[in-house]
Amino acid sequence: MSIRKATSADASGILACLAAAFEVYRESYTPAAFADTALTPETIQGRFQEMTVFVATMESGEIVGTIACSVVNPEEGHIRGMAILPAAQGSGIAARLLAHAEVHFRQRNCKRISLDTTAPLKRAIRFYKRSGFSPSGKVQDFFGMHLYEYVKTI
Numbered sequence: 001m002s003i004r005k006a007t008s009a010d011a012s013g014i015l016a017c018l019a020a021a022f023e024v025y026r027e028s029y030t031p032a033a034f035a036d037t038a039l040t041p042e043t044i045q046g047r048f049q050e051m052t053v054f055v056a057t058m059e060s061g062e063i064v065g066t067i068a069c070s071v072v073n074p075e076e077g078h079i080r081g082m083a084i085l086p087a088a089q090g091s092g093i094a095a096r097l098l099a100h101a102e103v104h105f106r107q108r109n110c111k112r113i114s115l116d117t118t119a120p121l122k123r124a125i126r127f128y129k130r131s132g133f134s135p136s137g138k139v140q141d142f143f144g145m146h147l148y149e150y151v152k153t154i
Contacts (some may be wrong), residue, residue: 013063021083077105
């Protein structure tokens with residue numbers, strides 16, 4: 001498995017990864033929140049324009065994980081759209097993608113990383129906490145759902 005910067009040619013593989021990873025949560029999300037999370041062929045183009053997207057690929061080229069990163073201010077990086085194919089979950093890919101994102105942010109002199117998550121993503125929340133993230137207390141509306149911010153100092 002290797003991690004590399006994604007290109008627009010990876011869009012279909014990223015969309016497939018996001019769809020597979022989040023499908024189990026569809027009923028727990030509002031329709032608009034799910035669409036914003038799983039993306040579409042149109043909205044993924046905006047993700048590529050606004051963020052640096054990385055993919056984890058197998059030797060075959062199959063995309064098994066993804067994460068998107070953006071520098072929101074000179075001190076803070078933000079993570080969005082982290083997903084691992086269900087068959088690959090629990091194999092360490094998420095930890096490797098997160099470590100890759102942290103290096104990306106350190107290279108840009110960020111001191112803090114933020115991410116937002118929803119209550120149904122209990123497994124992801126446990127992973128973020130084990131990875132050094134803590135709830136900031138900031139809660140926003142996300143298409144009719146609560147969106148909880150987690151932060152980590154790097």
